[in-house]
Amino acid sequence: MYKRKSKIGLRFPVVLIIVAMLSVGTLFAGGRQEKKAAPAETKKEKVTITFLGWWDDEYGKDTMQKIADMFMEKHPDVQVKMLNSPHSAFEDKLLAMSQAGETPDVMGMEFNWVPRFDKMGILANLEPLIEKEGDYWKERYNPGWTGYYGGRAVIQWLYAMSYGPVYNVGKFEELGINVPTDWNELEERLAQYKNATGKYGMAIPLAKDSFAHFLLYSYFTRLIQAGGALLDKEGTAVFNSEAGARALQYWKNLADKDLLYPDALSLSDPMTIELLTSEEIGMLMIGPFIGPIxxxxxxxLKLSYTPPFEDATGGFVSSGSGASLSKNSRNPGIAWEFFKHLISDEVALMMTEEVKTPWANKKAFSSPVYDEDPLLKQIPVMLSRPGGQPLPFVPELGDLINSFGENVQAYWMGQKTAKEALDDAADHWNEVIEAYRKK
Structure with a gap:
């Protein structure tokens, strides 16, 4: 699948005291010197910044507020207002706030939303800010955790991750089903699971509002391991390769064998998560954020990744979800400090060790919890595998994902072959990409 700086100017009143003895009467009244009242002390107003995220549902509202409280304890003159929107409605929420001139100072951001909001001119360039941090930044963050679009750094991963098959440990142990170790065994285990329980072992989301989830979680992972890529080195869409068709056919074959939860075209990402957490299915292609949920x-419910699969390659998607800084913040200096706080050692260790999520911070990645947590322990392995590919930042990505998803749906319904669907989608991707190259 996927570098403005403002200065805060503080104005201080300059008091000019001119002592002029105009008359004795102005200094004395009734033979006595008047005592002037001391000026009243003015209470300094707190600076307020806003953060908009979607993580209340994943990590808990108390956890997110704790992050703000940790910052405000160190900055008593700052009030951090934590706002939340469900992930499914987040893009529209941020759009509405930005159009109303109320862009949050710091905001959660996904790779596929970047082109839309960058086009609106609300995303600050992080590169000059990062460069000023010098060794502090280099010692804590992998360069791959900073996302560039249009030659500017516009997003920083809050957590770094990949996607793979997660399974219900207790259910597999209860049924005596061995954990799959490759794509062929996955098919075999899904058949065993259905025979033993009468339920489906896995679901994939192919509803329109979850095209990005299918592309990222299921298709891109399978594509990489089949030896393919979404884009080549020149940025041209090449997922309509033989490997691309093979990757798409893999999932359709599972559906044709009645091994996937039915009616994939109507299943959204939240629905598949509910199926897993309610134990209606035993496996799901997803990221490690499923643990806190x-x-x-x-x-x-105890969940774990399977051992990392390998086919033509052993690579995985290098991904994450992150945050962006508002270009229009009224308090850019404080906003940047809060931005840094989100990925600081203190917050990263808390999120990794208490919440069990792979916060994008080198110190957090060395935490012993990675050896203990069945979901986290596989993430460093998956991200370090040769052949991995990062999420691409391409123009009009939302439109491109919709084109991909619509063509996949056509293949699913028998209206196109896998190759025809991918050819049509890739043609549209390349038309859009080429048009932007000419601008």
């Missing part, structure tokens, strides 16, 4: 919904 599952612990809130079903505390007894």
């Amino acid at each position: 599952a612990r809130q919904r079903n505390p007894d």
Whole structure:
């Protein structure tokens, strides 16, 4: 699948005291010197900045507020207003706020939203700010955790991750089903699971509002391991290769064998997560953020990644979800300090060790929790595998993802072959990419 700086000017009143003895009467009244009242002390108003995220549902509202409280404890003159929107409605929420001139100072951001909001001119260039941090930044963050678009750094991963098959540990142990170690075994285990339980082992989301999730979680991962790529080195779409068709056919074959939860075209990403956490299915292609979600919904559910698969390559998607800084913040200096706080050692260790999510910070990645947590322990392995590919930042990505998804749906319904669907989608991608090259 995927570098403005403002200065804060503080105005201080300059008091000019001119002592002029105009008359004795102006200094004395009734033979006595008047005592002037001391000026009243003025209470300094707090600076307020806003943060808009979608993580209340994933990590808990108390956890997100704790992050703000940690910052405000160190900055008593700052009030951080934490705002939240469900992930499914987040893009529209941020759009509405930005159009109303209320862009948050710091905002959550996904790779596929970047082109739209960068076009609106609301995303600050992080590169000069990062360069000023010098060794502080280099010691803590991998360069691959900074996302560039149009030659500017516009997003920083809050957590770094990949996607793979997650399974219900307790259910597999109860049924005596061995954990799959490759794509062929995955098909075999799904068949065993269905025979043993009468339920489907896995679901994939192909509803329109989840095209990005299918592309990222299921298709891109399978594409990389089949030896393909979304884009070549020149930025041209090449997923309509033989490997691309093979990757798409893999998922359709599972559906044709009745091994996937039915009616994939109507399944959204939230629906598939609910199926897993309610134990209606036993596996799901997803990222490690499923851990905190599952612990809130079903505390007894134990999830783990399978051992990393390998086919023509052993690579995985190098991904993440992150944050961006507003170009229009009224308090850019404080906003940047809060931005840094989000990925600081303190916050990163808390999120990694308490919430069990792979916060994008080198110190956090060395935490012992990676050896203990069944979901986290595979993430460094997946991200370090040769052949991995990062998420691409391409123009009009939302439109391109829709084109991809619509063509996949046509293939799913038998209206096109896998190659025809991918050819049509790739043609549209390249038309859009080429048009932007000419601008």
